[in-house]
Amino acid sequence: MIAILKREIKSYFLSPIGYIYMGFFLLAAGIFFLFSNLFSQSSGFTGFLGSILFIYLFAIPLLTMRLFSEERRQRTDQLLLTSPVTVGEIVLGKFFAAVAVYLMTLLVTLMYVVVIVIFGDLAVWETVGSYIGFAFLGASYIAVGVFISAGTDNQLTAALVTFFSLMMIWLIDPISQSVPADLQSGVISAAALALALCVFIYVNTRNLYVVIGAALLGALVITALYFINQDIYLGFIRKFLAWFSLNKRYQNFSMGILKVDSLVYYICFSGLFLFLTVRLIEKRRWN
Amino acid sequence: MIEAANLVKRYGPHTAVDHANFRIENGEIVGFLGPNGAGKSTTMNILTGYLSSTEGTVSVDGLDILEHPIEAKKKIGYLPENPPLYPEMTVREYLFFAGEIKKVPSGVLRGRMARVMETVGVQDVSGRLIKNLSKGYRQRVGLAQAMIGDPEILILDEPTAGLDPKQILEIRDLITRLGQDHTIILSSHILPEVSAVCRRVLIINQGVIVADDTPDNLAKRLLGGSHIILRLDAGEGAVSDVLAKIAGISGREFREPQEAGTVELVLEAAGDVDIRRDIFRAFSAADIPILMMRSLDMSLEDIFLHVTTTDAAAADAAAIDSAAAAEADHVSTGDGSDNSDSSAGNSSGEEGK
Known part of the structure; x- marks a missing residue:
């Protein structure tokens, strides 16, 4: 894993992509800092950090797009997969390499903190919280990018799909505000979800009995809950979408609140996508 | 020793490898022949653990490649059809990385790199970026990569493809020399090459192994x-x-x-x-x-x-x-x-x- 991590970090700066990422991110962050803090003579640093979150929508795809797609295009995955390393080590090595470059770049923004400390009042704990939140939120974005990069052998495709996926994650909060929250729509969407799960099981197992069993179980649970606890269906879609809302959990950090459940959430979210990446790569060997 | 038992690989309805059985003993140089699309590369990819077989097993010194992948893969050096090179790295950086992921102890890696680079003749270009190397040198760097882990078995997929006649002779000599202390499986569709180097030939056609013998006996x-x-x-x-x-x-x-x-x-x-x-x-x-x-x-x-x-x-x-x-x-x-x-x-x- 360490060998892959080292090679990936080196490779970011042997090719232009590492510089493009850093340059793009720091330029955009610098412009935001200029307008939100320097010109307006404000020492509100969390506002600035909240706005650079937006830059990651464009910057993270640059960081993750080539991780696996380029290996496949150049056939260098043959070297990795025939070497005595596990797929898990390969995925983790690449993930942590991207995270390392991400954190390195983020550390450069600490000089803005220095500027604010000298010329204004820094909200210390909010800033510390924001940086911790940033580290974990960024890692979650990167995990999504790693997964998407493993699904294609074209960098551009990987970048675009990652961008749209991150945008969907961004839009989840505004969308979940406007979805219907009544009982009926809650039941229907729960049924649709159960159906989707059944299709997923069928595609993966091709076993009709298992699927029928799962469908019956799902129907039973949905009906039982309808009679036992109807409240669960009120705002069901909103609650469901909220599971995927990465940004909402960041709000606590920017208020200086270190919530363990948010950290655990980010770690699980990243872990899930890295696990899916491993499965995707292993599945391809069987096809 | 590397053994394939009832190897089958299906891509949907297409059967790329159909119940292949063979056993290659230590010290053998085996030529793997077949027309384009016969299943040579697929078989080699399965032998090295890059692909999984639909049915059947591959064992390396008794270790199943799917059940004990780490131990089995340590024993194999693989040069795929397209050498798996990172164009943005220099030859030395690349071989160092290859040595690291092949778990070569860091104490011996430098010495091993020098030896391997000398064997394949790339020490003159060791500081150059791989993207600036000619096809012949890339092929050699690929071969060096296969040898860096000091494996007992070398699997070489068309090692002379795209080389000029002089380079083909050099690589052929190199393979013959390596054959003295390695087990080598070499695929090719260039027949004189196989008959010059190999003592045993496996011929594969449409996924089926149709011949397995010395060239003399086959004749x-x-x-x-x-x-x-x-x-x-x-x-x-x-x-x-x-x-x-x-x-x-x-x-x-x-x-x-x-x-x-x-x-x-x-x-x-x-x-x-x-x-x-x-x-x-x-x-x-x-x-x-x-x-x-x-x-x-x-x-x-x-x-x-x-x-x-x-x-x-x-x-x-x-x-x-x-x-x-x-x-x-x-x-x-x-x-x-x-x-x-x-x-x-x-x-x-x-x-x-």
Whole structure:
């Protein structure tokens, strides 16, 4: 894993992509800092950090797009997969390499903190919280990018799909505000979800009995809950979408609140996508 | 030792490898032959653990490649069809990385790199970026990568593809040298290469292993006994009379004479009997001069053509014809003229032996 991590970090700066990422991110962050803090003579640093979150929508795809797609295009995955390393080590090595470059770049923004400390009042704990939140939120974005990069052998495709996926994650909060929250729509969407799960099981197992069993179980649970606890269906879609809302959990950090459940959430979210990446790569060997 | 048992690989309805069975002992150099798309690369990718087989197992020294991938992969060095190189790295950086992921202890890696680079002859370009290297050097760096983990088994997929003739010779020499202390599986569709380097040949066609033997034995088996080509200074009638007295001839075929006033024919001897002395004595007793007598060898080309053509009977005839034609070509131009056709015929004839 360490060998892959080292090679990936080196490779970011042997090719232009590492510089493009850093340059793009720091330029955009610098412009935001200029307008939100320097010109307006404000020492509100969390506002600035909240706005650079937006830059990651464009910057993270640059960081993750080539991780696996380029290996496949150049056939260098043959070297990795025939070497005595596990797929898990390969995925983790690449993930942590991207995270390392991400954190390195983020550390450069600490000089803005220095500027604010000298010329204004820094909200210390909010800033510390924001940086911790940033580290974990960024890692979650990167995990999504790693997964998407493993699904294609074209960098551009990987970048675009990652961008749209991150945008969907961004839009989840505004969308979940406007979805219907009544009982009926809650039941229907729960049924649709159960159906989707059944299709997923069928595609993966091709076993009709298992699927029928799962469908019956799902129907039973949905009906039982309808009679036992109807409240669960009120705002069901909103609650469901909220599971995927990465940004909402960041709000606590920017208020200086270190919530363990948010950290655990980010770690699980990243872990899930890295696990899916491993499965995707292993599945391809069987096809 | 590497063993494939009932290897099957299916891509949807298409079967790329169909129940392949073979066992390669330590120290063997095995040629893996087949037309394009026959399943050579797929088989090699399965042997090295890059792909998983649909059915069947691969074991390396008794270790299953899927159940003990780490231990098994340590024993294998793989050069895929396209060398897996990172163009943005220098040769030295690349080999260092390859050594690291192949778990070479850091204490010996530097020394190993120097040795491997010297073996494949890339020390002059060790500081250059791989993207600036020529195809020949890339191939060598790929080979160095396969050797860096000091594996017992080297699996080389078309190691000379895209090289110029001089480089092909160099790589071939290198493989022969490596064969002294490695087990090597080498795929190719260039036949002289395989017959020059390998002591055993596996031929795969449409996913099925259709032949597994030494080039010599394959030739013998296909020709069904030894064939002798004769040129005699006499008429057909006289020759037939003499032949009737020789025991052990199972077939004869008169051919187009190459010289005016002579008879040319191919004799087939049953089994492994050497009838050349009997032929000499019989014709000398009849006072018929033997102008030429040589055994007819089947080159690897002919074997290949034979076993990879689906219409076996037609191919059989074609193979024997082409072997004889190569011989005839060799003989007719063997009067000192140095044209390239004769040397090609010659070399294929020599290598088939």
